[in-house]
Amino acid sequence: MAGIAASIMSHCIRRVRPGLLEARSERGISPLEDNGWxxxxxxxxxxNDRVAAAKAAKEKALEKLRNxxxxxxxxxAERQAAQAARDAAAAEKRAARAAAMEAAAAEKEARKLAKAASAAAASKRTQKTEAELKAERDARYAARKARKR
Known part of the structure; x- marks a missing residue:
C-alpha cells in the first residue's frame, strides 16, 4: 500500500532523496501519516492567485486568436454561395411540401363533398312521397282483407 500511495502522491513530495520512500515504507512509515517533512x-x-491565473488564461486565448x-x-465567398444554395433547396422543399399538403387538403374536401352529394342522392332515392306511402299502405290493407275472406 505504501508503494501505491508513494506513486500517487509523488507530485506532492519535496526534499526527498532517491530511495527514501522505499526505505520509509520498509520501516512501516506511510507517506500519508508523515509529520509534514x-x-x-x-x-x-x-x-490574487486566481485573478493572475484568469488574466494569464485570457492573455493566452487572445494571443492564440491574434496568431x-x-x-x-x-x-x-464559396461558403456563402454554398449556404445560399442550401437555403434555396430548403425553400424549394418547403414550397413543394406546402403544395402537396394543399393538394391533399383539396382532395380531402372534394371527397367530402362527393360523399355528401352521394348521401343526398341516396336519401332522395329512399324518401317516398306521401302518395307512394299511402298506396303501399292501401295495398297492405287490401291484402289483409283478402286473406281474411
Missing part, C-alpha cells in the same frame, strides 16, 4: 502542505490559491491566420475572401 515529506508531504507538501496544500495551500488553496488566494484571490490565427485571416480567412481567405475566396473561401468566405
Amino acid at each position: 515529506i508531504m507538501a502542505r496544500f495551500t488553496p490559491p488566494d484571490f 490565427k491566420p485571416p480567412i481567405d475572401p475566396a473561401i468566405v
Whole structure:
C-alpha cells in the first residue's frame, strides 16, 4: 500500500532523496501519516492567485486568436454561395411540401363533398312521397282483407 500511495502522491513530495520512500515504507512509515517533512502542505490559491491565473488564461486565448491566420475572401465567398444554395433547396422543399399538403387538403374536401352529394342522392332515392306511402299502405290493407275472406 505504501508503494501505491508513494506513486500517487509523488507530485506532492519535496526534499526527498532517491530511495527514501522505499526505505520509509520498509520501516512501516506511510507517506500519508508523515509529520509534514515529506508531504507538501496544500495551500488553496488566494484571490490574487486566481485573478493572475484568469488574466494569464485570457492573455493566452487572445494571443492564440491574434496568431490565427485571416480567412481567405475566396473561401468566405464559396461558403456563402454554398449556404445560399442550401437555403434555396430548403425553400424549394418547403414550397413543394406546402403544395402537396394543399393538394391533399383539396382532395380531402372534394371527397367530402362527393360523399355528401352521394348521401343526398341516396336519401332522395329512399324518401317516398306521401302518395307512394299511402298506396303501399292501401295495398297492405287490401291484402289483409283478402286473406281474411
